Amino acid sequence: ILAIAALLLGAKHAYCVDIDPQALLATKDNAARNNVADKMTVCFPDAMPAITADVVVANILAGPLAELAPVLADLCRAEGDLALSGIIDSQVEDLIPVYGAWFKLDQLKTKDENWCRLSGKRLSS
Structure with a gap:
């Protein structure tokens, strides 16, 4: 939700990290519902890019x-x-x-x- 809000307020990209697979699925679903999925990377901690x-x-x-x-x-x-x-x-x-x-x-x-x-x-x- 925090990332979606940031994107809707003008952030160019958001990285969403969680250890719970259900949370990651819900994040992807919510991003799609809010038309920001293309601006969001959703991943487990070990897949987080070095940024x-x-x-x-x-x-x-x-x-x-x-x-x-x-x-x-x-x-x-x-x-x-x-x-x-x-x-x-x-x-x-x-x-x-x-x-x-x-x-x-x-x-x-x-x-x-x-x-x-x-x-x-x-x-x-």
């Missing part, structure tokens, strides 16, 4: 976000944007030092009920 992106978004729980920090950092170009969601309010502070190694994180963590979004810019060096 850097202007924007990296992830909507998963804090544990996997912590584990994937170096991977997501490598995918984001210098000065690129990061947006992480799916974070339970009580766990957001644990992710700040993890991602702070690669990103200048925004001071404001957007909260909606018990969920948070953490965002920032990729450091140059």
Whole structure:
């Protein structure tokens, strides 16, 4: 859904990665329904091409976000944007030092009920 929204808002291409085959099938189906399938690469992590992106978004729980920090950092170009969601309010502070190694994180963590979004810019060096 995040990739489809990005494409509908003007992104040129989106890469969608998941470990769940059902999620990948649903992503392809939703992309076709929204006429953006030709602008989207949908794959398992091991098939992800070696690219850097202007924007990296992830909507998963804090544990996997912590584990994937170096991977997501490598995918984001210098000065690129990061947006992480799916974070339970009580766990957001644990992710700040993890991602702070690669990103200048925004001071404001957007909260909606018990969920948070953490965002920032990729450091140059």
